[in-house]
Amino acid sequence: MRNVQKVISGLCLMFVGGAVYAADASTAGNAHYATCVACHGDNAQGDRAMGAPRLNHLQAVYIDAQLRKFRSGLRGGEGATDAAKQMAAMAAVLPDEQAIADVSAYIASLDSEASAATIEGDVALGGDYYNQFCGACHGAAGVGNPALNSPRLAGSDDWYLEAQIHAFRAGQRGAHADDRTGRQMRAMAAILPNEQAIRDVVAYLHSVSQQD
Ligand code: HEC
């Protein structure tokens, strides 16, 4: 079900977003993905020991946008975490824009079991925070809203969600003057009152990951 939704939103965005997700993405994208396997895993299921997150829950248009940010230094540049800098070096390896589009489409076509929960929190309270502060952009139950550039959060590794919220709050992500969508999210990450609230939201997002 999740994949069907991803494919449908991907198709709609093919024209709106201007990116061309080629029909042969599965072969071209698969070839480009060979350099990513060592960290993100053969199904893009992520590898915590490498600090490399799951990618296969994400919409192609978001993967594409993040790879462009890593390449241009809007993400993973000066002041970023070591993990983001490491990823910026990898994004630079992709040869051109078509390769970015193809590898993004390929990753979005993959699927795997949901990751195990590693963070405890109050799911009900997290759901309240989510509906109050996050759902308007990230959609009901974290499905994402490509029209607002807001990624899918349901299905993401809980440790990665927590790390990114920390990075936004610390100005390690979303601080670049030209990173419009990152700055938008940075302002939102600052709204959560404390560390427990972050864990609660993350626990809620992990719980909705189990439901599709
Ligand atoms: C050396 C290990 C390594 C390799 C190889 C690697 N990555 Fe990553 N990747 C990471 C790490 C670490 C992060 C987390 C960055 C952060 O914490 O901000 C990441 C993050 C990402 C993200 C951001 C996901 C999100 O939810 O915002 C995307 C997209 C991505 N990688 C795609 C790729 C692609 C495509 C390739 C192959 C061309 C690749 N990566 C190769 C380590 C790697």
Ligand code: HEC
């Ligand atoms: C105003 C719209 C908006 C709101 C409200 C919002 N976000 Fe975001 N969020 C975004 C955008 C846009 C991005 C993508 C940022 C980028 O391009 O780097 C994002 C990215 C993220 C990411 C990174 C995901 C990844 O895979 O890298 C996390 C985690 C996140 N948001 C969590 C939250 C949480 C938790 C809340 C509520 C406290 C929230 N967001 C509220 C717009 C929003």
